[in-house]
Each structure stands twice: as C-alpha cells, then as structure tokens.
Amino acid sequence: MCGDRPEQHSRRTFLNVATAALTVGAAAIALPGTAGASPARGRVPLDKISIQLYSLRSLLQNDPEGTLSALADIGYRKVELAGTYGRSATEFRAILDRNHIKASSTHVGIDGDLNQTIADAKILGNRSVVVPYANFGTIAEWEAFAGRMNTAAVAFKKAGLALGYHNHDHEFHPIDGVLPYDVLTSKTNKRDVHLEIDLFWAVNGGADPVELFRRNYPRVTQYHVKDRTADGQMVDPGAGVINFPRIFAASCHNIGEYIVEHDQPTDPLNTAKVGFEYLRTVRF
Numbered sequence: 001m002c003g004d005r006p007e008q009h010s011r012r013t014f015l016n017v018a019t020a021a022l023t024v025g026a027a028a029i030a031l032p033g034t035a036g037a038s039p040a041r042g043r044v045p046l047d048k049i050s051i052q053l054y055s056l057r058s059l060l061q062n063d064p065e066g067t068l069s070a071l072a073d074i075g076y077r078k079v080e081l082a083g084t085y086g087r088s089a090t091e092f093r094a095i096l097d098r099n100h101i102k103a104s105s106t107h108v109g110i111d112g113d114l115n116q117t118i119a120d121a122k123i124l125g126n127r128s129v130v131v132p133y134a135n136f137g138t139i140a141e142w143e144a145f146a147g148r149m150n151t152a153a154v155a156f157k158k159a160g161l162a163l164g165y166h167n168h169d170h171e172f173h174p175i176d177g178v179l180p181y182d183v184l185t186s187k188t189n190k191r192d193v194h195l196e197i198d199l200f201w202a203v204n205g206g207a208d209p210v211e212l213f214r215r216n217y218p219r220v221t222q223y224h225v226k227d228r229t230a231d232g233q234m235v236d237p238g239a240g241v242i243n244f245p246r247i248f249a250a251s252c253h254n255i256g257e258y259i260v261e262h263d264q265p266t267d268p269l270n271t272a273k274v275g276f277e278y279l280r281t282v283r284f
Contacts, residue, residue, distance in 0.1 A: 002042040002248075041283075042249060049078065049258055050105070052079075053082055055265055068101055071272055072101055074276050082106070096125075104257065105257065107130050107131070108131065114152060118155065146187035165188075167181060167205075169201045172205030172207045195212075196221070198224035198226070223247075223257070225260055227244075245284035260279065262275075
C-alpha cells in the first residue's frame with residue numbers, strides 16, 4: 001500500500017509489485033468499468049496532488065492572484081508552472097506564497113540561458129524542471145538532443161534541481177524502426193534525467209504506462225494525469241477510459257507528483273476541481 005511518504009524500495013521489491021499489477025490488470029489500460037474491479041489498496045496522498053498551470057493559462061494571464069486563490073480553495077498546495085504570465089519569477093513567487101502554494105516543478109527549455117533558467121527556478125522554489133516538448137525528424141537529431149539533456153542535467157543538478165522530460169505521443173512513433181522515446185531513455189543519464197509520463201499522450205501513442213514505468217524504473221517520478229475517451233478525445237481525469245487505478249497500483253511507491261492537466265479545457269477551474277477530487281478519492 002502506498003502511504004503519505006515516499007518509500008525507498010529495492011528493484012526486487014519493485015519487480016514483485018509491478019509483476020503483480022501486470023497480472024491483475026492484464027492488458028486493461030483503457031477499459032471502462034475495470035477501474036474499480038480490484039480491491040482498494042492505496043490512495044494518492046494529498047501532498048502529491050498538483051496541477052499544471054498550462055491548463056489555466058486563459059485565466060492566469062489576466063488574474064493570477066484570483067486563479068491561484070481559487071486553486072487553493074479547491075485544495076491544491078502544489079502546482080507545476082509553464083511560464084509566469086508576464087510576471088517576474090519574484091513577482092509570481094509572491095503570489096504563490098500569498099496563497100500558500102508551492103511551485104515544485106516548472107516546464108523549461110534547455111537551449112537558452114541556463115543560468116537564468118536556474119536562477120528563476122530557485123526563486124520560484126522548484127525542486128525539478130522538465131522539458132515539455134521536443135520533436136525531431138531523425139534518430140540522429142534525437143540522439144543529439146539527448147546529449148544536450150545530459151549536459152543541461154549536470155548544470156541543474158549542481159544547482160539542486162532535477163531535470164526531467166515530458167512526453168507527447170510522437171515519441172512512440174518509430175523513425176526508421178526506432179522509437180524516439182527509446183533513444184531518449186537509453187542515451188540520457190538515468191541518474192540525472194527523470195521522466196514525467198503524460199498518461200494521455202503515452203496511451204494515445206500506443207504505449208502501456210505500466211510497461212513504461214517498469215522498463216524505466218526508478219526514473220519515472222511524475223505523472224500528468226489526464227483522461228482519454230475510447231475514440232481519443234482528451235477529457236478530465238475520471239471521465240474517460242484510462243485505467244488509472246491499474247497504473248497507480250503498479251507505480252505509486254515511486255511517484256512523487258500526480259499532476260492534473262487538460263490541454264484545452266472548456267472550463268479550466270472545473271477541470272481543476274474535477275481532477276483534484278478524482279485524485280483525492282481514487283482507490284487502487
């Protein structure tokens with residue numbers, strides 16, 4: 001059972017847990033009605049629930065104070081940033097502090113001024129920074145990108161920050177028979193570059209999140225939790241067919257953040273509320 005605190009597990013312990021989850025879950029990544037089929041054994045601790053503020057970008061540009069206050073009222077105490085909406089890092093940190101919210105993670109680029117990126121991340125109170133997107137047409141370009149990730153990761157590590165990578169679905173589409181995601185994970189330093197798996201995009205690309213977790217253990221430390229209908233539409237967590245309990249049961253001992261996200265929400269604050277309530281109440 002996953003508790004309120006992260007636990008250190010041996011690889012043998014992990015393999016036992018993952019094997020059991022794979023057996024129980026069979027191949028039910030996205031089958032409606034299967035989420036509650038197994039007895040509840042765990043839950044998502046409240047201090048691991050976060051939200052990617054990209055989901056609320058339409059509100060944050062004009063009213064960051066009111067938007068963050070509303071998130072605090074819902075129950076969020078952590079967020080992941082994707083920019084500071086015209087405010088400096090210092091100004092945005094002050095808004096976060098007034099609402100008793102921590103920005104534990106931020107999406108950043110690595111090809112600009114790393115010193116400034118690091119300085120801003122430190123001001124914002126980040127513990128990790130994550131590259132949100134990369135796309136290349138050749139495997140050689142993916143390999144070169146992995147090299148740049150390794151270089152950047154060393155600089156971030158020296159500053160006390162962990163560097164990660166956030167996937168979409170194209171990383172699971174082969175180029176000349178090779179998956180870009182396999183290149184990225186094999187060519188980056190597993191001790192310095194962690195993985196933030198976007199569960200919607202992974203499933204959309206045909207990947208099994210439990211298998212991704214197992215293959216890349218213990219590098220997967222963050223999830224983007226957004227749901228998918230059977231025909232591929234993005235919906236709020238719990239409103240689609242992704243079997244989150246199966247995924248969480250196999251991996252909860254290693255996941256530090258479950259981050260609610262929706263790329264194009266019709267009602268951002270409602271998405272935030274639905275996502276928080278789903279993660280607060282889901283059992284696995």
